[in-house]
Amino acid sequence: MSIQFNDETFRDDYTFRNSDWAINRFPFPFHEDHYMYSVNMEQHRGGPEGSVFEKRFDVDEHYVAEMRDRAQVLADDPLRCQSLPHMTLAGWDLLELIMVSKSEDYPDLFELHRDDDKWRWVNKPLGIDDSFTFMDETTLPYGPMEYITRQTQGDFAVLDQRDDNLWMDAGMITTQADWSLDFDIGMNFFEWHAPVPKANEMGIFVRALKFLMSVQQGAPARRLNWTMTVNPLLDTSPENYHKWGIQKTQMTPENVGEKQHLRVELQTFFRLPRSNGLVFPIRCYLISLDDLTSIPKWGRRLHRVIRDLPEELATYKGFIDNRPMIIDYLAKVDNGAETSPGIWPDLHLEPDAKA
Amino acid sequence: MSKFQFPKAIFSRPVYTVLERRVGSHHLMVADAEGGGALLDLAKSDSGLMADAHVIYIPKHTGDTYSKPLAAFAPGQFYIGSSYEASVARLRRTLLGAHMGLQVYLAGTEGLMGQVQSEAAQAGISPESIQSEHRGSVARRMQCVHCKGITEDVTVDPFVCGHCGLNLYVRDHYSRRLAAFQGVCVNAEDPGNVPKAKELYT
Amino acid sequence: MSGVEKIAVRVTNIVPLNALVTRFEFKRSDGLHFPTFSGGAHVVVEMQDGEILRRNPYSLMSDPADQSQYAISVRRDDEGRGGSLFMHRSVSVGDEMLISNPVNLFALDLRARKHLMIAGGIGITPFMAQIKQLSRTNGNWELHYASRNAALASYGSELMAQHPNGVHIYYDDDKQSIALEALLKGQPLGTHLYICGPKGMINWVRDTAKKAGWPHEAIHYEEFLAPQSGKPFEVKLAQSSMVIQVGENQSLLEAIEAAGVDAPYLCRGGACGQCETAVIGYDGKFLHNDHWLTNEEKASGHKIMPCVSRFEGKTLVLDR
Numbered sequence: 001m002s003i004q005f006n007d008e009t010f011r012d013d014y015t016f017r018n019s020d021w022a023i024n025r026f027p028f029p030f031h032e033d034h035y036m037y038s039v040n041m042e043q044h045r046g047g048p049e050g051s052v053f054e055k056r057f058d059v060d061e062h063y064v065a066e067m068r069d070r071a072q073v074l075a076d077d078p079l080r081c082q083s084l085p086h087m088t089l090a091g092w093d094l095l096e097l098i099m100v101s102k103s104e105d106y107p108d109l110f111e112l113h114r115d116d117d118k119w120r121w122v123n124k125p126l127g128i129d130d131s132f133t134f135m136d137e138t139t140l141p142y143g144p145m146e147y148i149t150r151q152t153q154g155d156f157a158v159l160d161q162r163d164d165n166l167w168m169d170a171g172m173i174t175t176q177a178d179w180s181l182d183f184d185i186g187m188n189f190f191e192w193h194a195p196v197p198k199a200n201e202m203g204i205f206v207r208a209l210k211f212l213m214s215v216q217q218g219a220p221a222r223r224l225n226w227t228m229t230v231n232p233l234l235d236t237s238p239e240n241y242h243k244w245g246i247q248k249t250q251m252t253p254e255n256v257g258e259k260q261h262l263r264v265e266l267q268t269f270f271r272l273p274r275s276n277g278l279v280f281p282i283r284c285y286l287i288s289l290d291d292l293t294s295i296p297k298w299g300r301r302l303h304r305v306i307r308d309l310p311e312e313l314a315t316y317k318g319f320i321d322n323r324p325m326i327i328d329y330l331a332k333v334d335n336g337a338e339t340s341p342g343i344w345p346d347l348h349l350e351p352d353a354k355a
Numbered sequence: 356m357s358k359f360q361f362p363k364a365i366f367s368r369p370v371y372t373v374l375e376r377r378v379g380s381h382h383l384m385v386a387d388a389e390g391g392g393a394l395l396d397l398a399k400s401d402s403g404l405m406a407d408a409h410v411i412y413i414p415k416h417t418g419d420t421y422s423k424p425l426a427a428f429a430p431g432q433f434y435i436g437s438s439y440e441a442s443v444a445r446l447r448r449t450l451l452g453a454h455m456g457l458q459v460y461l462a463g464t465e466g467l468m469g470q471v472q473s474e475a476a477q478a479g480i481s482p483e484s485i486q487s488e489h490r491g492s493v494a495r496r497m498q499c500v501h502c503k504g505i506t507e508d509v510t511v512d513p514f515v516c517g518h519c520g521l522n523l524y525v526r527d528h529y530s531r532r533l534a535a536f537q538g539v540c541v542n543a544e545d546p547g548n549v550p551k552a553k554e555l556y557t
Numbered sequence: 558m559s560g561v562e563k564i565a566v567r568v569t570n571i572v573p574l575n576a577l578v579t580r581f582e583f584k585r586s587d588g589l590h591f592p593t594f595s596g597g598a599h600v601v602v603e604m605q606d607g608e609i610l611r612r613n614p615y616s617l618m619s620d621p622a623d624q625s626q627y628a629i630s631v632r633r634d635d636e637g638r639g640g641s642l643f644m645h646r647s648v649s650v651g652d653e654m655l656i657s658n659p660v661n662l663f664a665l666d667l668r669a670r671k672h673l674m675i676a677g678g679i680g681i682t683p684f685m686a687q688i689k690q691l692s693r694t695n696g697n698w699e700l701h702y703a704s705r706n707a708a709l710a711s712y713g714s715e716l717m718a719q720h721p722n723g724v725h726i727y728y729d730d731d732k733q734s735i736a737l738e739a740l741l742k743g744q745p746l747g748t749h750l751y752i753c754g755p756k757g758m759i760n761w762v763r764d765t766a767k768k769a770g771w772p773h774e775a776i777h778y779e780e781f782l783a784p785q786s787g788k789p790f791e792v793k794l795a796q797s798s799m800v801i802q803v804g805e806n807q808s809l810l811e812a813i814e815a816a817g818v819d820a821p822y823l824c825r826g827g828a829c830g831q832c833e834t835a836v837i838g839y840d841g842k843f844l845h846n847d848h849w850l851t852n853e854e855k856a857s858g859h860k861i862m863p864c865v866s867r868f869e870g871k872t873l874v875l876d877r
């Protein structure tokens with residue numbers, strides 16, 4: 001299937017919509033009826049056909065609109081994309097990884113032609129056809145990391161590995177769940193995770209770091225993380241929090257199903273060969289509660305997860321004030337029936353499923 | 356209030372120790388105000404050290420309380436700066452000419468120590484190999500996450516950003532690169548309501 | 558599957574460099590390109606040595622940007638358990654072998670203002686790749702290379718010819734040695750120090766740098782420990798409910814693998830920490846040979862690194 005790209009916005013009039021295709025392949029993050037932080041990592045080597053896990057870098061109907069939103073964020077605030085001087089080599093690693101992956105995984109959308117270090121990159125959805133010299137920054141309009149991540153959905157943290165730690169020394173961060181690259185750049189794994197409640201005491205970060213430092217070339221890994229966002233706003237940045245924070249107070253029992261979105265991050269980890277760095281793409285998927293509850297199992301499960309989530313987590317994720325309203329909405333779709341294990345919709349298991 | 360016990364905080368927040376002599380080819384000491392007292396304690400514990408030391412000291416409100424006795428130890432190089440801004444060119448020049456084996460000792464306010472550490476990191480010294488001892492004011496250097504302006508010597512929470520005028524609350528999240536804590540709008544979800552400011556650590 | 562991704566390769570060239578060291582060059586069996594790598598990376602080479610499947614790490618010494626071939630240089634160790642002997646005696650051009658994807662435990666710190674490299678003997682190999690990487694990116698580096706004599710200084714003359722200003726070679730037989738204290742003293746702030754060579758040399762350079770006030774973050778070293786031979790011993794694997802025998806010339810990790818039990822690893826040289834295994838019970842004495850566990854952990858009897866460490870005694874029960 002070639003993808004039909006939506007013409008939509010993630011700000012102001014919020015015309016963002018998920019098609020039925022997008023709803024059915026949404027990466028629902030809960031494999032059971034409750035949630036707590038854990039070292040939830042697995043290999044990233046494909047997944048069921050059509051799922052967001054199938055390709056190394058998933059491209060979907062929101063691609064073109066998301067890239068337009070990113071360009072707007074960067075025009076307003078160039079500090080959302082930064083790279084410390086020693087990270088240029090890792091930037092080339094990332095450019096190569098994405099160009100090779102996308103041209104192999106989506107040959108109808110992207111082409112890469114390589115003749116030694118003379119490269120030609122064709123990005124059909126965005127109408128780009130550039131020829132450049134690999135490893136020669138003067139032949140690209142931006143640095144290599146910025147160039148390729150202006151054309152790839154999701155945020156990117158590029159990590160340097162040294163002194164038994166990972167250091168966030170470069171990134172393209174415009175669709176973040178309320179953290180600042182400009183503030184966090186240069187920090188190590190424990191420093192940038194410092195605001196997260198509980199996980200440290202649970203020993204999660206020590207184990208996660210150990211896992212990440214041994215991620216091998218050709219053996220990427222992934223995990224899911226989630227939060228709640230009012231309106232399909234991609235750029236929930238601290239930088240602009242004084243502007244968007246107020247939207248959290250504009251939810252009512254009438255509009256909660258339309259305004260409240262579950263925000264899921266598909267986070268992947270790839271070793272970068274030339275620099276020995278690590279890239280951490282953070283791909284954001286949004287779904288309104290109205291759309292999410294069209295999958296009965298997901299509606300029931302989300303109700304139970306949100307209802308029983310420890311207060312510290314609901315506070316950290318920023319929806320403690322709206323939680324009662326969200327629970328009221330979700331309670332209506334929770335008939336108490338069992339939910340099947342795993343994250344998939346399992347529509348065939350619902351009582352009114354057509355055989 | 357000369358020595359202050361900071362409450363336990365999140366991991367990004369710096370922790371301070373008591374300066375002690377380390378082996379090294381050269382010793383660079385930078386301190387402000389009551390931090391002079393920490394250098395004095397160090398000098399007293401090891402009188403030979405000061406002859407090899409380059410001391411950059413910014414007395415601020417302390418007059419010659421510390422500068423006089425420091426001078427008496429006859430440091431190899433002794434500079435009294437009228438402010439951090441006035442001293443930073445000298446600091447950079449010193450780092451530029453320095454060699455591996457240099458030991459760095461910082462003392463005084465968090466703002467001063469953080470800024471010198473950040474300069475030293477840019478010159479190639481890793482923060483882990485710099486010692487810092489807090490003395491004196493507990494004021495914080497804050498970055499406004501919204502306008503990026505830095506406000507020095509913040510002692511109350513919330514405070515008003517000196518650049519954009521937003522009301523910011525004081526986080527413990529700390530950036531060594533910026534040498535600053537983070538300030539975030541306190542009333543974004545409730546515009547009319549700014550909590551009453553109170554002294555930090557009260 | 559534990560460990561790392563494997564690549565099927567064909568031996569395309571075997572070049573004896575001197576009495577002890579031979580270079581092996583590989584191309585991919587499937588004709589595709591090799592992955593690029595970062596200078597300092599190693600690959601684990603699998604060798605079917607009779608009954609025993611050996612996996613030894615060797616630093617890649619070819620140009621990291623050259624995806625057409627990989628090369629390693631192997632020093633013959635006549636005292637060792639046989640991995641290097643197998644490479645020297647039993648491998649021929651045209652042989653098919655399996656190697657791992659590159660793994661780097663000795664990476665350059667790319668922030669360094671200057672890279673100061675100290676090599677001893679076969680420890681030159683990771684620097685060969687790092688120098689090629691740095692030359693390509695106009696890096697600032699300097700190599701000091703100690704060898705017994707000119708004949709045994711693998712790649713010495715090649716390096717001198719290519720980089721007359723950056724390479725300094727010292728021959729033990731001529732009583733030449735690195736004037737280390739003076740060398741360290743003159744280095745500008747932001748210099749990083751890299752050491753690869755025999756244990757004695759690594760310790761000497763690390764100690765001297767420490768005494769000169771160098772921070773540990775600026776000191777990098779790599780020493781692959783070859784697993785030692787030793788008395789055979791018996792181990793109980795609790796999770797797998799098995800009792801296995803570790804042979805005289807076999808490592809504990811090799812014996813675990815031979816029993817069909819999957820155990821993680823990366824370096825197989827006591828450095829990376831991947832194979833760390835919990836000890837459930839023991840009656841006897843550990844022979845810890847790794848760089849990974851702290852002295853307290855070694856003394857505690859709760860952990861062992863099966864890639865290089867052994868055991869002597871009555872019973873050993875592991876959580877595998």
Ligand code: HEM
Nearest residue numbers: 037038039040157179192193195196199204208226227280
């Ligand atoms: C190296 C890649 C990673 C990067 C760059 C990264 C970055 C971040 C950042 C910037 C935050 C927000 C912190 C804040 O509040 O300011 C965060 C939150 C978090 N991270 Fe990571 N992270 C990484 C890997 C991981 C891994 C492997 C785990 C595994 C368990 C993990 C667990 C978490 C958790 C639990 C949170 C809190 C999220 C929430 O409750 O919404 N992170 N991460």
